[in-house]
Every structure is written in structure tokens, then in C-alpha cells.
Amino acid sequence: MTPRPQPAPVPGSAADRPRRHTGPTPRTEAEVWAVLRQIPDPEIPVISITDLGIVRSVTLTGRVARVTITPTYSGCPATGAISLAIELALADAGLRPVLETQIDPPWTTDWLSAEGRAKLRRYGIAPPHAAGPDACPRCSSPNIRRVSQFGSTPCKSAWQCDACLEPFDYFKCH
Ligand SMILES: [Zn+2]
Structure with missing residues (x-):
């Protein structure tokens, strides 16, 4: 009798990778923001997703971190990668991420932080x-x-x- 084939792990899913060593689990929304500030933009890693200004809000209820993001434009191919990066970083920090997307009001380049602009120029x-x-x-x-x-x-x-x-x-x- 042949063993039943195991389902292949989903590439990039949180389950098939070791948890990275990170600091203690965030207990405040400010600490969740600190985790998000460490996440580089997938296309332009010199700036973080918070520099990019796409994180609208963060709420923390126990271990559930609800993060609302606004894509730079709808249909942006980087949005999926950004959502996955947020989920993985929060899971690594010991939280249960819940991502929500808000498209109104739309992202504008004004939301890019002054620090983000300076980093782009330096780069x-x-x-x-x-x-x-x-x-x-x-x-x-x-x-x-x-x-x-x-x-x-x-x-x-x-x-x-x-x-x-x-x-x-x-x-x-x-
Ligand atoms: Zn020049």
C-alpha cells in the first residue's frame, strides 16, 4: 500500500517556514507599528511600508492585530507581496494578523513620509x-x-x- 501523498506546502505560507527570532510579542499598537516600520517595500526595499504611507490604521485586541492598508493604486501587483510580508512579520512577532484593505480615500504621493522621500533621494x-x-x-x-x-x-x-x-x-x- 502506497502512502497517501501529502499536500504540498503553499510556497510562502507562514506554516512551511521557521519562525524568525524576533523580540517579545507586541502588547501595544505602538509596538505593532514598530514591527510594521521594519517591513521593507518589496519593490523599493530602501523604504519601509510605513514610509510609503500605505498603513492606515492598526488596532490590537489581545493577540489579534488588525491592520488596514491602502494600496498605492488598485490592481497594484506589489499589494499582494506587501500583504503577505505584513502577515508574516506579525505572525513572527506572535500575533494573529487580520488585514483589511481600504481604497477610499485613495493613496496619494503626499502620504509618502518625509523620511521616505529622503531615503529615496539618498538611494x-x-x-x-x-x-x-x-x-x-x-x-x-x-x-x-x-x-x-x-x-x-x-x-x-x-x-x-x-x-x-x-x-x-x-x-x-x-
Ligand atoms: Zn544630475
């Missing part, structure tokens, strides 16, 4: 701006032009600075 990525990038993130020259609608990821477009001649990415959204 050589022009932060989002209503009318497109206004200056080269390296030399601050306004003599810039777009060379491609898509940069290293679909969230970015490729630009060129005519002053320092450096190419740079512009963060559009997700």
Missing part, C-alpha cells in the same frame, strides 16, 4: 511629485528628461540628467 531615486520629477536626485539640476516609461521595475520610470549625465529612476507608484 538615487527621485521621489514622486505631482508633475513628475523636478530635479536630478544626485546633483539637483532641473535639466532632466525621461528616457523610458519603465525603469528597473514597473513602479519606476528611467530618467537622465543632462547636467551630471547620470541616469536615475523616478518612483511613480506601485
Whole structure:
């Protein structure tokens, strides 16, 4: 008699991976926020998801952490990866994550934190701006032009600075 085949573990699910060593289980909403601040954006790991400004609210009831996020736009392919990263980080911290998505009001680039903007610039990525990038993130020259609608990821477009001649990415959204 052949053994019954075991169901394959779902790749990336919390069950098939060891729990990472983390600090004590958060007991306050501020401590949950601290966990979320450690989660890098999947497309642009230099900024965290809280820098990106997509976490709307956090409530903690016992061990149940309810987190509401607003995708940068509906249908954004990074949203699934972000939701999974939040669930895994909270599960690792000993919490039971409950994720909710709120699409109204929609995310705007204004929600990107000042720290997030500074991190993008340090990383050589022009932060989002209503009318497109206004200056080269390296030399601050306004003599810039777009060379491609898509940069290293679909969230970015490729630009060129005519002053320092450096190419740079512009963060559009997700
Ligand atoms: Zn430049």
C-alpha cells in the first residue's frame, strides 16, 4: 500500500517556514507599528511600508492585530507581496494578523513620509511629485528628461540628467 501523498506546502505560507527570532510579542499598537516600520517595500526595499504611507490604521485586541492598508493604486501587483510580508512579520512577532484593505480615500504621493522621500533621494531615486520629477536626485539640476516609461521595475520610470549625465529612476507608484 502506497502512502497517501501529502499536500504540498503553499510556497510562502507562514506554516512551511521557521519562525524568525524576533523580540517579545507586541502588547501595544505602538509596538505593532514598530514591527510594521521594519517591513521593507518589496519593490523599493530602501523604504519601509510605513514610509510609503500605505498603513492606515492598526488596532490590537489581545493577540489579534488588525491592520488596514491602502494600496498605492488598485490592481497594484506589489499589494499582494506587501500583504503577505505584513502577515508574516506579525505572525513572527506572535500575533494573529487580520488585514483589511481600504481604497477610499485613495493613496496619494503626499502620504509618502518625509523620511521616505529622503531615503529615496539618498538611494538615487527621485521621489514622486505631482508633475513628475523636478530635479536630478544626485546633483539637483532641473535639466532632466525621461528616457523610458519603465525603469528597473514597473513602479519606476528611467530618467537622465543632462547636467551630471547620470541616469536615475523616478518612483511613480506601485
Ligand atoms: Zn544630475
